[in-house]
Amino acid sequence: EAQVTQNPRYLITVTGKKLTVTCSQNMNHEYMSWYRQDPGLGLRQIYYSMNVEVTDKGDVPEGYKVSRKEKRNFPLILESPSPNQTSLYFCASSFRGLTEAFFGQGTRLTVV
């Protein structure tokens, strides 16, 4: 079954404690991206990757890092989380450019 898998689904952490949210896709897609979804602000892109070892900033990259060492995986790293990073995060992958994206089920992160 074609899917994008994120882990964990839920995470509560404390300010400053480094964390990684994993994302894996089994569709051999070249393009992957991360979004955060906040009430009233919609889905905003954090980072995207056009292929292995090729990443670029989206609209809200501050406080986040990503890596793309393998085609299937695109982890999101928060080196020093802060409460304003409390949000619902989605990973997505796509075949043609960044359109027609397939989304993971989301990770609800709370930073206290």
Added chain:
Amino acid sequence: TQLLEQSPQFLSIQEGENLTVYCNSSSVFSSLQWYRQEPGEGPVLLVTVVTGGEVKKLKRLTFQFGDARKDSSLHITAAQTGDTGLYLCGVDSSYKLIFGSGTRLLVRP
């Protein structure tokens, strides 16, 4: 200013009614996507429209891309409770997939 403006923001209707939601922009796009997001889940692609004036049907859902490729509409005929969700339009803008803020639809039984 948002690149994509969706309206209305919220819509609550009775089962069986028809509705239309809109996605508007001042920019021209090569294609536009519509997604539906259910509570606790990620958005799921419904359709991609590519050609100006194009109309696509997906069962009771009808999607239209404006002639000038700046706007789109989604019409639902005889809405069902299963249509409840957040409807998002999205476009590719310089390798970034940009979304509108969505229309939250509630279909009451």
